[in-house]
Amino acid sequence: MELIYEKSVPGRRGVKLPASDVPPAPPLPDGLLRAEPAGLAEVSELDLVRHFTNLSRLNFSVDTNFYPLGSCTMKYNAKVLENAAALFAPFHPMTALLPGGGEYCQGNLGMLYDLGQMLADITGMDEVTTQPLAGAHGEMTGILLISAYHRAKGNRKKYVVVPDSSHGTNPASATIAGYEIVTVPTAPYGDMDLELFRQAMSDEVAAVMMTCPNTLGLFNPHIKEICDIAHSFGALMYYDGANLNAIMGKVKPGDVGFDVVHVNLHKTFGTPHGGGGPGAGPVGVKKALIPFLPQPRIDMDDEGTFVLQTSRPDSIGRAANFFGNFGIMVRAYAYIIMLGREGLIQVSEQAVLNANYIKERLKPYYDLPYDQTCMHECVFSASRQLAHGVHAIDIAKFLIDRGYHPPTVYFPLIVKEAIMIEPTETESKAAMDAFIDVMIEAARTAESDPRALLDAPLTMPVSRLDETKAAREQHVCCLG
Amino acid sequence: MNDSHYCPHTPEEIREMLSVVGASSVEELFAPIPPELRAKTFNIPPGMSEFETFARMQAIAADNGAAMVNFIGGGFYDHIIPAVVDHLSGRAEFYTAYTPYQPECSQGTLQALFEYQTAICRLTGLEVSNASLYDGATACAEAAMMALRATGRTRIVVDGCVSPFSRQVLKTYLYNQAVEVVEIAPLDGLLNRAALAACLDEHVAAVLVQNPNFFGCIEDLSPLAEQVHAAGALLVASVYPVSLGLITPPGDMGADIAVGDGQSLGNPLSFGGPSFGFIAAKKAYIRNMPGRIVGETVDKNGKRGFVLTLQAREQHIKRHKATSNICSNQGLCALRGLIFLSAVGREGVAELARLNRDKAEYTKARLAGIPGVTVVQSAPTFNEFTVFLPKPAAPVVAELLKQGIAPGVPLGDYYEDSANALVVTVTEKRTKKEIDRLAEALRAEL
Numbered sequence: 001m002e003l004i005y006e007k008s009v010p011g012r013r014g015v016k017l018p019a020s021d022v023p024p025a026p027p028l029p030d031g032l033l034r035a036e037p038a039g040l041a042e043v044s045e046l047d048l049v050r051h052f053t054n055l056s057r058l059n060f061s062v063d064t065n066f067y068p069l070g071s072c073t074m075k076y077n078a079k080v081l082e083n084a085a086a087l088f089a090p091f092h093p094m095t096a097l098l099p100g101g102g103e104y105c106q107g108n109l110g111m112l113y114d115l116g117q118m119l120a121d122i123t124g125m126d127e128v129t130t131q132p133l134a135g136a137h138g139e140m141t142g143i144l145l146i147s148a149y150h151r152a153k154g155n156r157k158k159y160v161v162v163p164d165s166s167h168g169t170n171p172a173s174a175t176i177a178g179y180e181i182v183t184v185p186t187a188p189y190g191d192m193d194l195e196l197f198r199q200a201m202s203d204e205v206a207a208v209m210m211t212c213p214n215t216l217g218l219f220n221p222h223i224k225e226i227c228d229i230a231h232s233f234g235a236l237m238y239y240d241g242a243n244l245n246a247i248m249g250k251v252k253p254g255d256v257g258f259d260v261v262h263v264n265l266h267k268t269f270g271t272p273h274g275g276g277g278p279g280a281g282p283v284g285v286k287k288a289l290i291p292f293l294p295q296p297r298i299d300m301d302d303e304g305t306f307v308l309q310t311s312r313p314d315s316i317g318r319a320a321n322f323f324g325n326f327g328i329m330v331r332a333y334a335y336i337i338m339l340g341r342e343g344l345i346q347v348s349e350q351a352v353l354n355a356n357y358i359k360e361r362l363k364p365y366y367d368l369p370y371d372q373t374c375m376h377e378c379v380f381s382a383s384r385q386l387a388h389g390v391h392a393i394d395i396a397k398f399l400i401d402r403g404y405h406p407p408t409v410y411f412p413l414i415v416k417e418a419i420m421i422e423p424t425e426t427e428s429k430a431a432m433d434a435f436i437d438v439m440i441e442a443a444r445t446a447e448s449d450p451r452a453l454l455d456a457p458l459t460m461p462v463s464r465l466d467e468t469k470a471a472r473e474q475h476v477c478c479l480g
Numbered sequence: 481m482n483d484s485h486y487c488p489h490t491p492e493e494i495r496e497m498l499s500v501v502g503a504s505s506v507e508e509l510f511a512p513i514p515p516e517l518r519a520k521t522f523n524i525p526p527g528m529s530e531f532e533t534f535a536r537m538q539a540i541a542a543d544n545g546a547a548m549v550n551f552i553g554g555g556f557y558d559h560i561i562p563a564v565v566d567h568l569s570g571r572a573e574f575y576t577a578y579t580p581y582q583p584e585c586s587q588g589t590l591q592a593l594f595e596y597q598t599a600i601c602r603l604t605g606l607e608v609s610n611a612s613l614y615d616g617a618t619a620c621a622e623a624a625m626m627a628l629r630a631t632g633r634t635r636i637v638v639d640g641c642v643s644p645f646s647r648q649v650l651k652t653y654l655y656n657q658a659v660e661v662v663e664i665a666p667l668d669g670l671l672n673r674a675a676l677a678a679c680l681d682e683h684v685a686a687v688l689v690q691n692p693n694f695f696g697c698i699e700d701l702s703p704l705a706e707q708v709h710a711a712g713a714l715l716v717a718s719v720y721p722v723s724l725g726l727i728t729p730p731g732d733m734g735a736d737i738a739v740g741d742g743q744s745l746g747n748p749l750s751f752g753g754p755s756f757g758f759i760a761a762k763k764a765y766i767r768n769m770p771g772r773i774v775g776e777t778v779d780k781n782g783k784r785g786f787v788l789t790l791q792a793r794e795q796h797i798k799r800h801k802a803t804s805n806i807c808s809n810q811g812l813c814a815l816r817g818l819i820f821l822s823a824v825g826r827e828g829v830a831e832l833a834r835l836n837r838d839k840a841e842y843t844k845a846r847l848a849g850i851p852g853v854t855v856v857q858s859a860p861t862f863n864e865f866t867v868f869l870p871k872p873a874a875p876v877v878a879e880l881l882k883q884g885i886a887p888g889v890p891l892g893d894y895y896e897d898s899a900n901a902l903v904v905t906v907t908e909k910r911t912k913k914e915i916d917r918l919a920e921a922l923r924a925e926l
Binding site: 001003004005008010011012013014015017018020021022023024025026028029031032033034035037038039040041042043045048049051052053055056057058059060061062063064065067069072074075076077078080082083084085087088089090091092093094095096097098099100101103104105106107108110111118121122124133134135136137139140144147167168169171172173174175176177178179181218219221223224247249250251252255256270272273274275276277278279280294310316317318319320321322323324325326327328330333334336337338339340341342343344345346347349350352353354356357360361372373375396397400405406408411425426427428429457460461462463464465466467469470471473474475476477478479 | 484486487488489493494496497498500501502503506507509510511512513514516517518519520521522523524525526527528529530533534536537538539540541542543544545547548550552553554555556558560562564567568569570571572573574575576577578579580581582583584585586587588589591592593594595597598599600601602603607608609611612614615616617618625645646648649651652653655656657658698700702724725726727728729732748749750751752753754756763766772773774775776777778779780781783784785786787789790792794795796797798799800801802804805806807808809810811812813815819821822823824825826827828829830831832834835837838839840841842860874875877878881882886889890893908909911912915
């Protein structure tokens with residue numbers, strides 16, 4: 001499709017601005033005045049509407065296609081959450097920080113406070129900050145909290161331990177927080193190798209970062225033991241909450257022994273992810289870490305008024321400008337109170353049932369390197385198909401032609417030709433059966449006509465794209 | 481039975497699925513969790529219908545009281561949002577899509593992000609942009625880390641006229657790294673250039689400034705850029721995108737990296753988020769840039785298409801050696817920014833900027849006419865400016881809030897000896913009537 005800049009016609013306008021009701025200001029001095037207007041598109045409103053409507057039609061989305069990305073939970077977003085978020089559009093965040101301004105934001109501050117309490121209950125933590133703006137931002141904030149805790153105790157710590165199946169953000173976040181990374185391999189049964197973990201531990205380890213269930217979709221039955229071992233070395237346990245949607249109401253990370261947790265609200269509680277974001281990554285902590293939480297903090301005084309604490313001496317400071325991605329909190333809050341206790345439990349149960357159903361049905365056709373009861377996602381390997389020259393990516397492209405967004409491929413890195421499927425709780429049996437049929441067709445085609453897979457996709461606006469050329473030429477904008 | 485109405489299965493279907501799985505109950509699937517680890521309590525209240533939920537949310541929003549007439553900025557700005565922004569960004573195919581890992585079925589998102597990158601480059605006068613960051617404050621921190629990587633140096637110099645929130649976020653980010661952050665105290669609401677010159681040496685990776693700055697003042701960064709480059713450091717400018725319709729863009733002033741918050745481009749205030757951060761740079765620094773980048777390429781048949789590119793810098797491949805820990809971008813908010821910029825267009829963005837400045841200059845003149853009020857005149861301003869009141873600003877602000885006016889941000893909490901100072905922000909949305917009301921209310925209060 002043409003770029004909007006290619007549709008641009010000098011002199012066209014997509015919106016009329018309000019007329020000025022004040023006299024014009026004297027001009028700015030020359031050196032400060034832009035020489036020429038920025039080369040933005042010049043289009044009418046209808047040009048604009050057609051352009052973006054037609055662009056949108058080039059996308060798969062949850063509302064149009066089954067989207068079984070593993071580790072990146074893409075589930076249906078309830079429409080009422082959007083209406084709820086719109087109620088809060090006009091509130092300026094600075095109002096809360098003005099002298100006497102808190103009085104005019106009691107609804108917003110109270111909602112954030114309540115959301116924190118509910119997330120604390122869901123995760124088994126004592127307090128929550130809503131400030132982090134995404135899951136990885138929450139991870140970084142969490143590790144900074146851990147670092148502040150150790151510093152306050154006079155502990156000298158240098159390392160953060162992660163399993164090799166971890167999300168790549170875990171080691172990256174810990175590095176920004178100033179730590180060196182120690183990676184522990186996965187044992188043949190799919191969990192972090194306990195013996196190698198023991199060997200990796202020392203008094204210099206600040207934290208162990210775990211995802212549980214992990215990126216293979218498996219709940220580590222030794223998780224309590226791992227927490228105990230870590231604690232015996234004075235290390236804290238960090239829970240990556242990306243997969244929290246598998247265990248709500250069933251197990252709480254805080255009860256197991258985790259000290260810090262982040263929650264990807266957009267994954268577990270269903271908010272739009274708009275082609276990459278926004279998200280939100282609130283962080284929960286156990287009591288010992290509360291003093292270090294980012295500020296401003298929202299507290300409730302004796303009269304039930306919500307107040308901001310802005311000068312807490314041990315705080316790590318600000319992780320973001322204000323209170324986090326508030327619009328995402330509104331959606332998550334509404335989702336939680338709407339589903340309630342039983343609804344959240346049902347979300348986890350059906351997510352787990354659906355993943356196991358797909359796992360069992362596809363097991364005869366794809367290699368399953370870790371054949372156990374899984375939680376909300378299952379990981380296959382296309383190594384059987386590789387014998388016919390078909391890679392995981394080819395199966396992914398075949399699915400596109402059949403109207404399915406592909407599962408996550410090539411992650412986790414520890415599974416050769418990984419295909420990671422997460423159906424989520426919102427997909428019907430009929431939708432999953434249809435998907436399973438296509439996956440089976442892909443496996444059969446890999447044997448009978450591998451060439452057909454290598455040519456896919458054929459039905460999309462573009463066929464396979466030259467990624468090397470993109471990286472080499474780095475054409476990332478039209479300077480015009 | 482069906483407590484979450486978003487879970488579609490009937491009891492019969494659940495039975496069928498369980499028989500395929502070989503389990504007698506759903507509960508059996510949770511067997512890998514040792515019994516002693518199971519949750520003993522779960523105190524979330526019982527659920528409700530969507531109608532009850534919405535009513536509850538309406539009640540919460542109403543607890544805030546009526547929205548204020550905003551003369552406050554501080555990083556978030558009350559601008560118009562054309563109706564097309566909501567309608568087009570709300571299209572399900574954009575709204576409920578994920579990161580475009582499979583480019584063939586995500587060309588809509590990818591092309592939109594490429595167009596977004598183009599808009600940011602053209603607005604900032606720089607050569608490359610990524611597909612957005614979380615927000616303006618974290619973008620400042622990421623730009624500083626980018627400069628540290630690009631230069632291999634260890635010190636960041638920050639103008640004290642940069643938003644105190646951004647400076648705090650920067651310090652939080654860098655606290656644990658072997659990096660020194662040096663702050664230069666403002667001089668008359670401007671960068672103290674002599675103090676900066678004195679601390680420019682071979683350790684400085686970047687000088688971070690904001691233009692217009694937190695007090696509203698606009699500075700010519702060009703001479704500064706020469707000085708910074710002579711010392712082998714990079715100039716990072718945090719800019720307010722709407723102002724770039726009028727003000728010389730950071731690239732043309734010699735900045736190496738420009739960052740800012742995109743909230744003012746079509747994103748609602750929403751009590752502080754979500755918005756998006758933008759980052760643009762000279763092409764030489766593209767490999768040091770954090771986050772996602774969309775690149776143009778061709779498919780097997782030579783047809784133009786778009787992909788996420790330079791992914792080898794990213795955490796999912798490089799893990800602890802990645803350029804940053806950022807995994808996502810703010811795709812939907814950036815899309816809103818693109819639609820906004822395309823709706824106002826080339827001439828519209830200039831007109832919008834002029835409108836903001838006209839309203840602010842009118843307000844400035846009105847406030848200057850109030851006995852005892854002094855307008856700071858040390859530099860030209862865009863749509864916010866600083867005034868000194870004859871008494872502390874905090875109680876004055878508290879009083880005006882009671883009248884439904886948020887008159888500005890008092891500086892006392894952020895700068896010593898500034899208890900009487902107030903930063904007043906005026907966007908195109910403020911009418912002459914509202915401005916006159918502000919002036920009258922302020923006059924009555926002083």
